Amino acid sequence: MDQHRRTFLKILGGAAGVGIASQPLFRALADPPAQASDEFFVLVHASGGWDVTVGLDPRNERRGIIEPANTSVCDTSAIRHWANQVLDDGTTTTFQTLQPPGTSLRLGPAIGNLYDYADRLSVFNGLAMNTVSHPDGTYFVSTGRHLAGGKPVAASIDTMLANEFGREQLLPSVSVGFPSTFVGPHLDARVAPLRVASVATVSRVLSRGNVNTNADDRSAVTALLTQEAQDLAARSYYRDALTGFALQFQSLPRMLAPDVQPIFNASGLALAQPSFFPTPGLRFQAGAAVNCAFAVEAMKRNLVRCVSFASGSHDTHSTNYRNQLLIQQELFDTLANLLRALDATPHPTRIGARLADHTHILVVSDFCRTPQINLTSGRDHYPNGSALVISPKFRGGTSFGSADPDQLLPQDAGTFADGTRAVGPADVLATMLTAMGVDPRRYMRDGDVVRAMLRA
Amino acid sequence: MASKTTIAAAAFAGLTMMASTAGAAPTREQYRLFRALSIDLQGRIPLPDEVADFERPGFDLDGWIDTHLTGPAYAERMRRVYMDLLRLDIGTMFNFVSNPVVLRRVQVMDPSGAPVFVYFRRGQRRDRVESDGDFCLSPAETGVTVAGNGTLSGTAQPIDAAVWAQRTVEVRPWWLYSDYRTASPTLRIGATDQSTMALSPVPGLLTEADGHTPTVTVRVCREEAQTPEQAPMYLSGRIAALPTTVPYPGGRVTAPPTDSAYSRAHPTDMVSCTSGTGVSFAAGCGCGVGLERCMPGTSTTNDPAAFSLPNFVPLGADTPLDNAQQSQGDWTRFWWVQEAVHFLDDLFANDRDVRTMLSDRSTQVNGPLAQFYRSFAGSTCCGGGTQFNYVAPDPLFDPANVPADLTPHQVTTWRRIADRGPHASGILTMPIFLQKYGTRRARAHVLYGAFMCRQFVAENVALTPSTEPNLMVRPGCQACHATLEPMAAYFSRVSESSWTFLPSASFPTFNPACVSTRPNVAPNGGCGTYYDPAFSAGGNGMLRGAYGSPQHADEGPAGIAQVITADPNFAGCVAQNVGEAFLGRTFTADDQALRDTLSTALSSNGFRMRALVRALLRADAYRRANNLDPAAASQGANP
Amino acid sequence: MTNTARTLVVSALVALGCNGTPAARTPAPDAQAPVSRPATDITPTPVTAIPGHESLAQDTAPKEAPRLMPAETLIRSYLTLFGGLSPIAFQTRMRTTTTGEALFDTWADYLSALGIPDYTADIPRAAQTNTLQLAAYERIAVALCERAVQNDLRGAAASAQVLFTFDLPAGRSLTDAEFATRFDVLHRRALGYPAALAPDTRVPRFLALYRSAETAHADAGVGSQRRFTGPEAGWAGVCEGLLRHPEFHLY
Structure with a gap:
């Protein structure tokens, strides 16, 4: 920065010292400093409610009300792990379950290439969802709380993690259709999720011309506005919005740095991470592939702390259930690609470490689908669920919780602080926070830690 | 140093002053209020002239507010409150792709060997086995095979001139001629200004197969060019499907259709050509005059490209942010959304009773919507309904009530339709609502939240295995479904993911013809689609969804509208929704007094929203509130 | 209570x-x-x-947090700030260039970042800002202000001026007082109230910004990387500062 800019900023500093602007500033800054962290997070919402009976909690027997997926209602032609098994009626063809060696897991044929990483998978089954409403289930799995009055009442897991580990990060939380919320105490305005419809459209927002004016000119304006926002916050009764402006103005120059824009460009991501983009292309999870490629590139540059996204709809009430297996297989294939890329990518700040050693993945869904197949060859909403964690902090190749064999309902999973009950979404989130050394009670009202799933 | 009292007095002196105070320059707080009012009632920050007016002594702020409570920006502001709550738009995966409506096209060679497009619709009945239910020219005649999914294969060959003349015909269609209903259309549509809304066919519809010759007429299969409103039942004589072991006639790759039980039982009946039944039962049904009962597409794909229209219209359809080539399904979906938008705008602009949002039989239509309701909506009827002798739709929007003079080209001409018909009920029977919320329960659920400000929150109980099909009593489900099922029952007579009405004359709530003979096994044939085996009892099958309340099923969507709007909490919920939108925050227990004030303003003024908003804009929370910290005020800062 | x-x-x-x-x-x-x-x-x-409190002035006004201007209102406000063009005409005007300025892309590129709700995907309206949103505000403000400078401050007739509805003295710098008068025009336009009613630091702070840009662009012209003259860059910066200001986006 040249001399006149320094002079200008000096003037700003002087002005800031005038009157009420010199009062103590922000609650956010008074919070404990963000934990120094080398950890990264990828959070996925399998939107619409996935069918766990072909993936994480497979069922291939007619038992009770359970009608297993079969070739008359499912398109199995592209499902690589589908191996026929005939039911006792002699005509219906279902699948054989998979039991990855060295693990206690049973998986369905939709697991795709994630089968090869089974020893890293930590599965929660029989989640007590207590809802079959999309909005409620969606926010229940991301916040651990049901909606109240139709609105979320707690921070989502991406916000919690970003608040703990991402306050100093340029992009604390990038949310692509993930049910992100920014609600509750202790939240730093800088970690408000960057909610975008697609990461590929963001690059345009970050591009700048330098013909008439240049970056120095714009930085000077930003510096002024930071001071204005701080001053206005200092004189305000409700300060959050203005504090947010001030902190976000401070982050802006880094976001506009030349190394950021390319990671928000679809073609650039395809070039940088070609393994995410197979030929022929993905039918249902092309967006997930872009988001995962973005996550790797952004983490590699140490720009982001948390990437969260929703993956294409699993809401298959009717004949579109034919695609349920492929929808899941493409998602799990994409996650396998993500693991492969994380394995191959050096950690940006830890010498000798891989990104995979410090990246934590959580996959959740609204709920699951009915064990029965309805008249239109689909499955409807059902108040059970499964969640998948892939994290070096978790014990891989294991599962916790279960759904009953006749009706696929959550069964008691153990004794929690409030007694014996099934495991729930809040427990999954609390366990995730605990694994990262965060006290869940800082953000969550509910949820116990499932220590059995954590590495010693 | 001035005393604290003096400082505080100076700081707070302006707080009780209103902008209309004669002779005094406005305070900063008054300017802030005027800017907020402009944002809320004009949809933008104030212009310099408006600020100058505001600054003039004697400016009548209340008069200004009243004036702007009648403007289109106010209507848009209020509409946004409800669009944010209802989110009335759907993704492209829910596009309306109805085979009786979509005219797809195949490129073939005419007798001279020139490439030519021929339009056809899937499933069209024809009087020869080589093409019945398929493209009118067989693979043997064209060299081109059209698979069931639209995939083309083969090498085009010149078609025999006699076959060409016999099987195809030229038409001047509605998408090319605004006067398509005349005997000799001449007013051809050309390129349109992309910054305004207009019927704008994609370039592929405007040029011939050579890519540059302007299309003047389109060639279409002869059956599709037919114009009768009704046609006789067609019987092919085929009762059983042709064996797959031998090649199909003419080289076709799809099996020719067979005669249904209904058509065999009603061989002399006439069939409505505006219903889905028409295309599948009558070879004499076509796309009508100028092909107006069909939507064009540039290919054989499922949802082919058809028209240019915006992707984004946050400022309204008349002020698009972009323009792009889109599919025929996008076109219909776009106007479904706009129907709700214009209905709400009309409601708020004319300060109609807000309860009519749910209950009114009126709506707003433009040319494309008129075409949809006149010619397309019936195409989803009647499927398996034929088993119940339901072959002509009993519509939610009676086509007879659609203005006959509105043509598809009149995209910016909107008309209020006072009465859609006896089954209509506000937004509840609009396609966008019924598609967005495809199931009975989803429909009831969103209304429960948006208009009753309540949310289904399940008990935190363990769900135990149970064979109880009645969710109103089943442990763990009961907490929500005891309320939800009776509400959902109001939608039992509107097909899920559709707008097809199921009249009681054809679909009695209790139907002895659809009783299950075995528990939980669907009754015979089509009964299973409409009747629920789990609630088959007393010698009757139960209409699906009606078990929550058979009476509600017969009352229909208008019944739930009546219940919601009569609920004592309705006005309070409206007040809360509007108040939260204007104040930008969730109401808390502290806001009860404001909620009550607004609620009373609404209910004591005939449920006219303007009274509520006027009360809100005059409430302290809007007009007098500021964000100045008392400590800063004590040091002389102004609000 | x-x-x-x-x-x-x-x-x-x-x-x-x-x-x-x-x-x-x-x-x-x-x-x-x-x-x-x-x-x-x-x-x-x-x-x-309470003894000693008899003559105490009381702040009886309730307190409300400022809310974020809806994205639709924001877009319409941008349009009015540039003379009331249609969105597509505005986009065309911002993109048209012979100098490779690349000031604007399409509205569609910015909508998500501006926080507009997406009803098709049930993505709600943004209730609070984030850094990306501020980047979008900057992107649009820069385009609008630089185009307005080109349109208004290069000898345009008063009737053709869209935003900078004032003139600049030829061949000399503005005095502080002259700056303040012109700044007030923009301040009223963007924030809806006179600069004199703003916190005391407002005018000096923007004047410093203006002077800084004026100095930095003193060498503008042929051969310079800075295309805008000092006054042009100064007013562009002031304009951007107002259109990106928290008081512009909150109400």
Whole structure:
């Protein structure tokens, strides 16, 4: 920065010292400093409610009300792990379950290439969802709380993690259709999720011309506005919005740095991470592939702390259930690609470490689908669920919780602080926070830690 | 140093002053209020002239507010409150792709060997086995095979001139001629200004197969060019499907259709050509005059490209942010959304009773919507309904009530339709609502939240295995479904993911013809689609969804509208929704007094929203509130 | 206790130098666990009845947090700031260039970042800002202000000026007073009130910004990387500062 800019900023500093602007500033800054962290997070919402009976909690027997997926209602032609098994009626063809060696897991044929990483998978089954409403289930799995009055009442897991580990990060939380919320105490305005419809459209927002004016000119304006926002916050009764402006103005120059824009460009991501983009292309999870490629590139540059996204709809009430297996297989294939890329990518700040050693993945869904197949060859909403964690902090190749064999309902999973009950979404989130050394009670009202799933 | 009292007095002196105070320059707080009012009632920050007016002594702020409570920006502001709550738009995966409506096209060679497009619709009945239910020219005649999914294969060959003349015909269609209903259309549509809304066919519809010759007429299969409103039942004589072991006639790759039980039982009946039944039962049904009962597409794909229209219209359809080539399904979906938008705008602009949002039989239509309701909506009827002798739709929007003079080209001409018909009920029977919320329960659920400000929150109980099909009593489900099922029952007579009405004359709530003979096994044939085996009892099958309340099923969507709007909490919920939108925050227990004030303003003024908003804009929370910290005020800062 | 009454008492305490922390708005009942308190018998006492408080001025205004301008309103405001063009015409005007300025892309590129709701995907309206949103504000403000400078400050007739509805003296810098007059025009336009009513730091701060840009662009012209002259860059910066200002986006 040249001399006149320094002079200008000096003037700003002087002005800031005038009157009420010199009062103590922000609650956010008074919070404990963000934990120094080398950890990264990828959070996925399998939107619409996935069918766990072909993936994480497979069922291939007619038992009770359970009608297993079969070739008359499912398109199995592209499902690589589908191996026929005939039911006792002699005509219906279902699948054989998979039991990855060295693990206690049973998986369905939709697991795709994630089968090869089974020893890293930590599965929660029989989640007590207590809802079959999309909005409620969606926010229940991301916040651990049901909606109240139709609105979320707690921070989502991406916000919690970003608040703990991402306050100093340029992009604390990038949310692509993930049910992100920014609600509750202790939240730093800088970690408000960057909610975008697609990461590929963001690059345009970050591009700048330098013909008439240049970056120095714009930085000077930003510096002024930071001071204005701080001053206005200092004189305000409700300060959050203005504090947010001030902190976000401070982050802006880094976001506009030349190394950021390319990671928000679809073609650039395809070039940088070609393994995410197979030929022929993905039918249902092309967006997930872009988001995962973005996550790797952004983490590699140490720009982001948390990437969260929703993956294409699993809401298959009717004949579109034919695609349920492929929808899941493409998602799990994409996650396998993500693991492969994380394995191959050096950690940006830890010498000798891989990104995979410090990246934590959580996959959740609204709920699951009915064990029965309805008249239109689909499955409807059902108040059970499964969640998948892939994290070096978790014990891989294991599962916790279960759904009953006749009706696929959550069964008691153990004794929690409030007694014996099934495991729930809040427990999954609390366990995730605990694994990262965060006290869940800082953000969550509910949820116990499932220590059995954590590495010693 | 001035005393604290003096400082505080100076700081707070302006707080009780209103902008209309004669002779005094406005305070900063008054300017802030005027800017907020402009944002809320004009949809933008104030212009310099408006600020100058505001600054003039004697400016009548209340008069200004009243004036702007009648403007289109106010209507848009209020509409946004409800669009944010209802989110009335759907993704492209829910596009309306109805085979009786979509005219797809195949490129073939005419007798001279020139490439030519021929339009056809899937499933069209024809009087020869080589093409019945398929493209009118067989693979043997064209060299081109059209698979069931639209995939083309083969090498085009010149078609025999006699076959060409016999099987195809030229038409001047509605998408090319605004006067398509005349005997000799001449007013051809050309390129349109992309910054305004207009019927704008994609370039592929405007040029011939050579890519540059302007299309003047389109060639279409002869059956599709037919114009009768009704046609006789067609019987092919085929009762059983042709064996797959031998090649199909003419080289076709799809099996020719067979005669249904209904058509065999009603061989002399006439069939409505505006219903889905028409295309599948009558070879004499076509796309009508100028092909107006069909939507064009540039290919054989499922949802082919058809028209240019915006992707984004946050400022309204008349002020698009972009323009792009889109599919025929996008076109219909776009106007479904706009129907709700214009209905709400009309409601708020004319300060109609807000309860009519749910209950009114009126709506707003433009040319494309008129075409949809006149010619397309019936195409989803009647499927398996034929088993119940339901072959002509009993519509939610009676086509007879659609203005006959509105043509598809009149995209910016909107008309209020006072009465859609006896089954209509506000937004509840609009396609966008019924598609967005495809199931009975989803429909009831969103209304429960948006208009009753309540949310289904399940008990935190363990769900135990149970064979109880009645969710109103089943442990763990009961907490929500005891309320939800009776509400959902109001939608039992509107097909899920559709707008097809199921009249009681054809679909009695209790139907002895659809009783299950075995528990939980669907009754015979089509009964299973409409009747629920789990609630088959007393010698009757139960209409699906009606078990929550058979009476509600017969009352229909208008019944739930009546219940919601009569609920004592309705006005309070409206007040809360509007108040939260204007104040930008969730109401808390502290806001009860404001909620009550607004609620009373609404209910004591005939449920006219303007009274509520006027009360809100005059409430302290809007007009007098500021964000100045008392400590800063004590040091002389102004609000 | 109502907001108003609570504010009244709190304000009184603060004004007198008592320690008092403004109470937060009472959370919704569901947002916190119930708290039981012992019953106490407190007789209400007007503040003025407390000795020494007889003549205390009272802030009786309720407190409300500023809310974010809806994205639709923001876009329409941008359009009016540039003479009321249609969105597509605005986009064309911003993109048209012979110098490779690359000031604007398409509205569609910015909508998500601006926080507009997506009803098709049930993505709600943004209720608070994030850094990306501020980047979008900057992107659009730069385009709008630089185009307006080119349109208005290069000898345009007053009737053709869209935003900078004032003239600049030829061949010399503005005096501080002349700056303040012109700044007030923009301040009113963007923020809706006179600059004189803004916090005392507002005008000096923007004047410093203007002078800084004026100096930095003193070498503008042929051969320079800075295309805008000093006054042009100064007013572009001032304009951007106002269109990106928290008071512009909050209301």
